[in-house]
Amino acid sequence: DARPQTTAELRFPGGFRWGTATAAYQIEGAAAEDGRTPSIWDTFSRAPGRVRNGDTGDIAADHYHRMDEDVALLKELGVTDYRFSVAWPRVQPTGRGPAVQRGLDFYRRLVDALLAAGIRPVATLYHWDLPQELENAGGWPQRDTAERFAEYARIVAEVLGDRVATWTTLNEPWCAAFLGYASGVHAPGRTDPVAALRAAHHFNLAHGLATRALRDALPRRSEISLTLNLHAVRPLTDSAADLDAVRRIDALGNRIFLDPVFHGRLPADLVEDTAALTDWSFVRDGDLATASAPIDSLGINYYSPTVVAAGSCDTPSPWPGAEERVRFVPAPGPRTAMDWPVDADGLYELLTRLRDELPATPLMVTENGAAYDDYADPSGAVHDPERVAYLRAHLHAVHRAIADGAKVRGYFLWSLLDNFEWAYGYSKRFGIVHVDFATQRRTAKDSARWYARVIGRGGLD
Numbered sequence: 001d002a003r004p005q006t007t008a009e010l011r012f013p014g015g016f017r018w019g020t021a022t023a024a025y026q027i028e029g030a031a032a033e034d035g036r037t038p039s040i041w042d043t044f045s046r047a048p049g050r051v052r053n054g055d056t057g058d059i060a061a062d063h064y065h066r067m068d069e070d071v072a073l074l075k076e077l078g079v080t081d082y083r084f085s086v087a088w089p090r091v092q093p094t095g096r097g098p099a100v101q102r103g104l105d106f107y108r109r110l111v112d113a114l115l116a117a118g119i120r121p122v123a124t125l126y127h128w129d130l131p132q133e134l135e136n137a138g139g140w141p142q143r144d145t146a147e148r149f150a151e152y153a154r155i156v157a158e159v160l161g162d163r164v165a166t167w168t169t170l171n172e173p174w175c176a177a178f179l180g181y182a183s184g185v186h187a188p189g190r191t192d193p194v195a196a197l198r199a200a201h202h203f204n205l206a207h208g209l210a211t212r213a214l215r216d217a218l219p220r221r222s223e224i225s226l227t228l229n230l231h232a233v234r235p236l237t238d239s240a241a242d243l244d245a246v247r248r249i250d251a252l253g254n255r256i257f258l259d260p261v262f263h264g265r266l267p268a269d270l271v272e273d274t275a276a277l278t279d280w281s282f283v284r285d286g287d288l289a290t291a292s293a294p295i296d297s298l299g300i301n302y303y304s305p306t307v308v309a310a311g312s313c314d315t316p317s318p319w320p321g322a323e324e325r326v327r328f329v330p331a332p333g334p335r336t337a338m339d340w341p342v343d344a345d346g347l348y349e350l351l352t353r354l355r356d357e358l359p360a361t362p363l364m365v366t367e368n369g370a371a372y373d374d375y376a377d378p379s380g381a382v383h384d385p386e387r388v389a390y391l392r393a394h395l396h397a398v399h400r401a402i403a404d405g406a407k408v409r410g411y412f413l414w415s416l417l418d419n420f421e422w423a424y425g426y427s428k429r430f431g432i433v434h435v436d437f438a439t440q441r442r443t444a445k446d447s448a449r450w451y452a453r454v455i456g457r458g459g460l461d
């Protein structure tokens with residue numbers, strides 16, 4: 001073997017949390033069981049033309065009925081942690097009022113099974129499945145939704161309590177607000193830029209109110225976190241106009257959440273850039289203080305970098321107020337099956353930026369992974385060499401960031417299983433375990449064996 005001997009250098013710190021991640025609507029199925037009623041994703045996926053091939057999460061990977069088998073897969077992988085989400089419409093079908101015990105029981109059993117397997121549960125309270133009744137009442141653009149979320153958070157915390165190691169309030173509020181309410185490619189499919197800005201604020205408020213409710217309901221040692229899909233934004237050139245495009249996307253994609261949550265303020269340039277759309281009067285006194293309730297770590301989901309230049313983009317876009325200012329430039333280089341560029345440096349850039357801007361905040365990579373068309377050989381083995389290469393490069397970037405002082409405490413691979421990939425339905429596979437959706441048979445891909453070895457040796461070879 002002629003490769004340089006770098007084994008020692010690529011070891012991760014002791015206690016590093018190695019996990020995989022999933023989300024309720026993408027894997028559970030059982031859409032109408034045990035009292036669950038529709039979320040905005042049920043409604044959206046059942047509406048013609050919204051999701052590729054008319055796919056829905058009605059059955060998905062049938063995880064609701066195969067939870068024990070899936071926990072056994074996790075145990076075989078050797079993960080220390082598993083990140084899943086709780087479906088609000090299972091717990092509180094209308095988004096209000098008393099909890100449904102059978103719905104909560106599923107998560108109680110999941111957490112028990114994980115703990116019995118020696119795996120730390122990391123629970124996300126909101127991964128995009130708003131109860132439809134709350135959307136009917138106005139959804140995230142309405143302030144009341146934030147209050148309802150905090151109540152739901154308290155209910156779940158009272159049941160799962162200290163058996164969950166890390167609580168994440170929200171997954172990717174940027175996607176939920178701007179893909180859901182501005183570009184409309186995600187549920188609920190609205191194309192109203194002001195509604196999206198209101199939603200973003202109410203997500204910050206919901207996060208703060210839920211953090212407060214969780215602190216109340218949980219023992220002291222529980223960790224509370226938030227997961228953002230931060231944008232690694234780069235300029236096409238270093239012209240002032242291109243740098244201004246970066247500033248705008250950084251405001252709308254990153255600082256719109258980072259500033260309220262970590263500094264209790266709204267970015268002044270964001271308010272200015274969107275002044276033609278709104279005066280932000282939906283932000284009330286005290287909201288930003290609420291949003292900045294202290295949390296214990298920040299989760300980052302990273303897939304690809306974003307390259308921008310001065311120019312314009314199509315509408316409806318997920319970038320309110322930037323449509324006439326910013327052009328999105330396809331990044332060069334290899335692409336995944338999503339057509340997303342492969343560029344691990346973007347992850348390093350984000351982690352080291354957060355090291356500098358939030359030096360006291362521990363970080364976790366709560367999602368990273370790639371869709372590729374994998375192929376089965378005649379023996380049934382499923383090969384996915386591109387995914388292994390993608391994961392290796394990104395873990396290397398995490399390692400580099402840690403060596404350079406970023407406080408990265410864990411890495412969660414998206415995803416354990418092939419699953420319902422939102423607007424792409426089942427046409428894109430992110431799993432390290434292949435799912436044959438006709439039979440629900442699970443087959444570990446080469447990447448699963450590779451990841452198990454990484455975990456086993458605590459780093460890359």
Ligand code: GBH
Nearest residue numbers: 023171172175229301303318367414421430
């Ligand atoms: C995550 O979203 C989700 O948390 C997860 O459920 C999902 O399955 C997984 O990733 C894979 O998609 O929107 O114009 O800025 C990631 C969503 C996709 C959002 C890329 C930003 C960039 C193009 N991200 N997207 S744009």
